[in-house]
Amino acid sequence: MPDRSFAVVAKAGDRIADLSTPRPVIDEDRLAANIARVQSYMDEHGLNFRPHIKTHKIPALAVAQVAAGARGINCQKVTEAEVFAEAGFNDILITFNILGQQKLERLARLNERISDLKVVADSEVTIDGLAAHFSGHKPLTVLVECDTGGGRCGVQTPEEAASLARRITAADGLTFGGIVTYPKPQSAAAVEAFIAETLDRLKSDGITCPIVSNGGTPSLFEAHLVPSATEHRAGTYIYNDRQMVRMGHCSEDDCAMHVLATVVSRPTADRAVIDAGSKALTSDLQGFSDYGLIVGYPEARITSLSEEHGVIDLSNCTGPRPQIGEKLFIIPNHTCVVSNLFDTMVFHRGGVVTRVEEVAARGLVW
Amino acid sequence: MPDRSFAVVAKAGDRIADLSTPRPVIDEDRLAANIARVQSYMDEHGLNFRPHIKTHKIPALAVAQVAAGARGINCQKVTEAEVFAEAGFNDILITFNILGQQKLERLARLNERISDLKVVADSEVTIDGLAAHFSGHKPLTVLVECDTGGGRCGVQTPEEAASLARRITAADGLTFGGIVTYPKPQSAAAVEAFIAETLDRLKSDGITCPIVSNGGTPSLFEAHLVPSATEHRAGTYIYNDRQMVRMGHCSEDDCAMHVLATVVSRPTADRAVIDAGSKALTSDLQGFSDYGLIVGYPEARITSLSEEHGVIDLSNCTGPRPQIGEKLFIIPNHTCVVSNLFDTMVFHRGGVVTRVEEVAARGLVW
Numbered sequence: 190m191p192d193r194s195f196a197v198v199a200k201a202g203d204r205i206a207d208l209s210t211p212r213p214v215i216d217e218d219r220l221a222a223n224i225a226r227v228q229s230y231m232d233e234h235g236l237n238f239r240p241h242i243k244t245h246k247i248p249a250l251a252v253a254q255v256a257a258g259a260r261g262i263n264c265q266k267v268t269e270a271e272v273f274a275e276a277g278f279n280d281i282l283i284t285f286n287i288l289g290q291q292k293l294e295r296l297a298r299l300n301e302r303i304s305d306l307k308v309v310a311d312s313e314v315t316i317d318g319l320a321a322h323f324s325g326h327k328p329l330t331v332l333v334e335c336d337t338g339g340g341r342c343g344v345q346t347p348e349e350a351a352s353l354a355r356r357i358t359a360a361d362g363l364t365f366g367g368i369v370t371y372p373k374p375q376s377a378a379a380v381e382a383f384i385a386e387t388l389d390r391l392k393s394d395g396i397t398c399p400i401v402s403n404g405g406t407p408s409l410f411e412a413h414l415v416p417s418a419t420e421h422r423a424g425t426y427i428y429n430d431r432q433m434v435r436m437g438h439c440s441e442d443d444c445a446m447h448v449l450a451t452v453v454s455r456p457t458a459d460r461a462v463i464d465a466g467s468k469a470l471t472s473d474l475q476g477f478s479d480y481g482l483i484v485g486y487p488e489a490r491i492t493s494l495s496e497e498h499g500v501i502d503l504s505n506c507t508g509p510r511p512q513i514g515e516k517l518f519i520i521p522n523h524t525c526v527v528s529n530l531f532d533t534m535v536f537h538r539g540g541v542v543t544r545v546e547e548v549a550a551r552g553l554v555w
Numbered sequence: 556m557p558d559r560s561f562a563v564v565a566k567a568g569d570r571i572a573d574l575s576t577p578r579p580v581i582d583e584d585r586l587a588a589n590i591a592r593v594q595s596y597m598d599e600h601g602l603n604f605r606p607h608i609k610t611h612k613i614p615a616l617a618v619a620q621v622a623a624g625a626r627g628i629n630c631q632k633v634t635e636a637e638v639f640a641e642a643g644f645n646d647i648l649i650t651f652n653i654l655g656q657q658k659l660e661r662l663a664r665l666n667e668r669i670s671d672l673k674v675v676a677d678s679e680v681t682i683d684g685l686a687a688h689f690s691g692h693k694p695l696t697v698l699v700e701c702d703t704g705g706g707r708c709g710v711q712t713p714e715e716a717a718s719l720a721r722r723i724t725a726a727d728g729l730t731f732g733g734i735v736t737y738p739k740p741q742s743a744a745a746v747e748a749f750i751a752e753t754l755d756r757l758k759s760d761g762i763t764c765p766i767v768s769n770g771g772t773p774s775l776f777e778a779h780l781v782p783s784a785t786e787h788r789a790g791t792y793i794y795n796d797r798q799m800v801r802m803g804h805c806s807e808d809d810c811a812m813h814v815l816a817t818v819v820s821r822p823t824a825d826r827a828v829i830d831a832g833s834k835a836l837t838s839d840l841q842g843f844s845d846y847g848l849i850v851g852y853p854e855a856r857i858t859s860l861s862e863e864h865g866v867i868d869l870s871n872c873t874g875p876r877p878q879i880g881e882k883l884f885i886i887p888n889h890t891c892v893v894s895n896l897f898d899t900m901v902f903h904r905g906g907v908v909t910r911v912e913e914v915a916a917r918g919l920v921w
Contacts, residue, residue, distance in 0.1 A: 198920070209657040212920055243862060265863045285830070285863065286819040288880050291575045311820050314879040341864055342820040342828050453652040454677050454708040462708050464651070468895050472838040496609060496891055497631045497651065498707055513680040514654050525862055529834050529896070532918045552898045552918075554564070554578055 195545040199535045203542040206516055208535065210451045211469035213527050217538045219445035220427065221253075227409060227426050228257040234413040239263045239282060239402065241424030244525045246550035247534060248276035250427065261305070263404075263422045267295050268553035270306070276549075280305040282402070284334070284369060284422070286315040286342065293322040300329050307400075309334040309369050311343050316356050316363070323362030330366035331357045332400060337370045337383040347383060351390035358396055367400030367419075374407040374436060377414035384417040407436040430524040431482050432475040441482070447518040448481065448527060450499065452511045461501040461511050465519065467494040468530065473523040484518040486511060491519070561911040565901045569908040572882055574901065576817045577835035579893050583904045585811035586793065587619075593775060593792050594623040600779040605629045605648060605768065607790030610891045612916035613900060614642035616793065627671070629770075629788045633661050634919035636672070642915075646671040648768070650700070650735060650788070652681040652708065659688040666695050673766075675700040675735050677709050682722050682729070689728030696732035697723045698766060703736045703749040713749060717756035724762055733766030733785075740773040740802060743780035750783040773802040796890040797848050798841040807848070813884040814847065814893060816865065818877045827867040827877050831885065833860040834896065839889040850884040852877060857885070 198212075199205075205214050231238040240254040241263040251262050251273060261280030264270040270281045287296050287308055300306045300323065310316045311334040323329040333353045336343030344350045350368060357365040368387055372380045384401055391398050403415050404422035412421040425432075428446040429439045450465035470480050472494060480491040480499060488505040503510045511517060521527045528534065529551050536543045564578075565571075571580050597604035606620040607629040617628050617639060627646030630636040636647045653662050653674055666672045666689065676682045677700040689695040699719045702709030710716045716734060723731040734753055738746045750767055757764050769781050770788035778787040791798075794812040795805045816831035836846050838860060846857040846865060854871040869876045877883060887893045894900065895917050902909045 207656075209655060209920055286879075288817055288819055289575060290573075311822065312879055315819070318880075336822050340826075341822075341861065341866055343822055345822060451654055453654055453681070456677065456702055456707075456709055456711060460706075467837070467839060467892055471833070472840070472892075473833060474838065495707065496895075500707055513652075513678055514684075526833055526838075529862075530918075531920070552896075554575055554897070 195533055195547075198533050199542045199545050201542050201544060205449060205535065205537045205540050205542060208449060210449050210516065211465035212449045212535060213446055213531055214449055215428065215534060215536045216445045216447075217536050217543050219443060220536070223427050223429060223439075223443060223445060224254055224257050227423065228259065230410060231412070231421060232258060236412055236418065237420035239420050239422045240427065241265070241404075241422050242269060242273060242550065244424035244427055245528055245534070246272075246548045247546045248273055248549060249546055251276070251278065254427070260420065263424070266553065267292050267299065269550040270299055271295070272550040272553070274299060274303045279303045282307040282332070282422070284309050284371070286310055286312070286334075288315060288318055293318060296329070297322045300327055306330065307332060307366050310353065310357070313353070313356060316353060316360065320360035320362055325361045328362050328364045330364045332366040332369045332402065333357070335368050335370045335383060335387065337372045337380045338376050339371050339373045341371060343370065347386040347390050350387045351394060354391055354396050355394060365396060365398075367398045367402065369402040369404070371404045374405065375411065377408070377411050381415045381417055384415065388417060406433060407438055409438060425525060428524040428528075431477065431520045431522045434520075435476070441520060444520045446521065446524045446527065447484065448521050450517050450519055452513050452515045452517065455513050459502060459504040461489070461503055463499045463501060463517060464497060465499050466497045468496045469527070470494060470499065470519065470521055471523065471526040471530065473526050475522045477522055481519040481521050484520065486517070561899060561913075564899050565908045565911050567908050567910060571815060571901065571903045571906050571908060574815060576815050576882065577831035578815045578901060579812055579897055580815055581794065581900060581902045582811045582813070583902050583909050585809060586902070589793050589795060589805075589809060589811060590620055590623050593789065594625065596776060597778070597787060598624060602778055602784065603786035605786050605788045606793065607631070607770075607788050608635060608639060608916065610790035610793055611894055611900070612914045613912045614639055614915060615912055617642070617644065620793070626786065629790070632919065633658050633665065635916040636665055637661070638916040638919070640665060640669045645669045648673040648698070648788070650675050650737070652676055652678065652700075654681060654684055659684060662695070663688045666693055672696065673698060673732050676719065676723070679719070679722060682719060682726065686726035686728055691727045694728050694730045696730045698732040698735045698768065699723070701734050701736045701749060701753065703738045703746045704742050705737050705739045707737060709736065713752040713756050716753045717760060720757055720762050721760060731762060731764075733764050733768065735768040735770070737770045740771065741777065743774070743777050747781045747783055750781065754783060772799060773804055775804060791891060794890040794894075797843065797886045797888045800886075801842070807886060810886045812887065812890045812893065813850065814887050816883050816885055818879050818881045818883065821879050825868060825870040827855070827869055829865045829867060829883060830863060831865050832863045834862045835893070836860060836865060836885065836887055837889065837892040837896065839892050841888045843888055847885040847887050850886065852883070
């Protein structure tokens with residue numbers, strides 16, 4: 190069988206230009222700067238910051254985020270939380286409706302193990318399922334998810350939020366932990382209005398709301414425009430990507446992840462083909478019409494992907510064109526889904542490998 | 556750490572309706588029928604059939620394909636070929652331009668190990684790189700890749716194909732193995748014309764062309780319309796997917812893969828949210844405007860995906876609507892990229908688990 194050990198992927202001191210491709214690599218200095226820049230903003234505004242680990246799925250990076258000042262972490266799956274609990278994290282918020290016998294049983298075991306596990310719920314069905322699996326011996330903290338315009342999960346009105354808070358409060362095995370929202374970008378006023386009305390209703394009901402958790406990277410630097418929030422959650426900011434550049438969160442020079450690819454064919458003057466396809470870059474368009482930004486070739490466009498090939502249109506290139514065998518550095522449209530495709534992540538400083546980390550929480554369903 | 560063993564995922568006798576989600580599952584009877592139907596067509600037309608393992612990446616399935624009559628297998632990566640060589644396969648065609656020191660060294664070791672390794676090349680650079688790593692002691696068989704209209708890799712003209720064939724023939728460490736194409740669907744006449752002219756040129760040069768390899772699932776049942784081809788390659792046919800239904804290769808009842816997902820939220824009357832997002836279904840649209848077909852809810856549309864959520868628009872549903880906690884069976888747009896996200900694959904017959912296989916060749920870059 191192929192050697193799956195880290196040493197085959199890369200070892201400290203290797204040049205990333207010599208790595209086998211396709212391969213995402215992370216720039217250590219940009220990574221550190223991204224962590225520092227966001228934490229500094231949160232500190233300045235007195236907001237607790239809770240990084241979402243779905244972007245990297247690597248405990249060592251969450252350690253760095255907490256060392257910088259983050260308070261707790263955010264996971265999307267029970268298994269992600271298990272991996273990070275094993276790595277020593279105690280304050281974990283899972284922003285997902287947990288349903289189904291297997292997941293609830295695992296969640297109950299996890300709650301026995303760490304001090305401060307929290308989940309969200311946006312329906313009576315979810316709350317009742319949780320209530321049936323937890324007891325007053327060690328209650329589970331549950332926050333109510335509110336849809337403030339994001340259009341995904343969440344109750345639609347402050348009335349519903351308050352109603353679910355009362356249901357959580359009434360359950361022996363559950364503790365009401367607050368409210369959570371994942372808003373659409375640039376909607377601070379709507380978010381604040383929804384939260385303020387919800388807090389009023391909770392106050393009328395005599396229910397304390399310890400946490401008001403807002404989220405998202407794209408409008409992260411507008412988090413202070415939601416003054417009722419006590420914390421902010423974000424994941425993508427740690428690596429950044431082409432979408433975050435377009436949304437104004439960062440510049441291309443803040444993108445810590447590049448997907449390294451090799452030009453394997455130049456069938457025509459206007460066409461190059463690389464060895465990074467949808468199994469390396471993913472098909473996430475994120476509103477773009479092409480599949481990533483090629484550093485140094487701004488006029489080249491990755492116009493289509495098959496599984497292991499990316500087809501690049503060079504027809505607009507006025508300067509040099511990439512040659513067969515050349516390595517390209519690509520800023521992916523969406524970094525979180527690229528992470529999820531690779532079992533290991535290579536880090537570098539100035540093109541020299543510093544370390545290889547296991548993407549420990551990928552590939553786990555339960 | 557979470558238990559990653561197969562037993563946690565599922566074991567024979569479990570009901571798939573009880574599995575934790577999101578989870579792709581494979582219907583054994585449909586799988587067997589897909590293998591038999593395609594092999595029977597190839598046998599009828601006297602074509603060798605070479606299944607592409609990129610769809611499943613599971614040696615046990617390739618064993619079944621060969622047992623049914625397939626001659627050799629097709630891989631897209633050196634590491635995929637290593638995994639299948641370890642499993643006992645000797646006739647392996649890697650349809651990729653292999654470039655770079657690490658890959659060439661691994662390819663050379665693999666060539667020492669199995670009897671009938673073949674790769675493709677579409678440029679002098681690729682051929683010269685191969686020639687530098689192989690010797691007359693155990694030459695590597697190289698086929699010339701031809702772009703007959705597919706618009707990906709491949710030489711553009713029969714002249715170029717013949718020129719590269721001469722270059723391969725002239726290299727001590729290489730043996731000319733034939734020509735390969737991955738055509739666009741429904742282009743049999745153009746493919747045949749390109750091949751016929753190439754064969755004429757090779758004949759004039761006194762070069763024998765042992766293999767003419769045509770490919771693709773969408774127009775697989777038109778393979779006989781390319782009489783010069785000696786073999787056909789296809790991958791997706793083994794599982795089939797929504798795209799193959801649209802392209803007329805099969806019906807919905809031939810789709811062996813379903814992604815099992817749970818409805819985790821019903822925020823509004825017209826919106827359901829499932830726990831399958833882009834990290835389970837992938838963002839591959841394949842020409843559709845939504846992300847999969849929900850069995851039993853043909854009017855429901857999966858309109859957007861975030862990483863762990865899929866948002867379903869129910870506004871067109873005239874009948875019952877899925878409820879929180881309900882399990883849905885989704886035919887994915889593209890099965891091959893779904894396989895690539897999961898470390899294990901669950902098989903069932905009539906909803907009862909028959910086996911769990913490791914997706915052995917996923918996650919390997921080199």
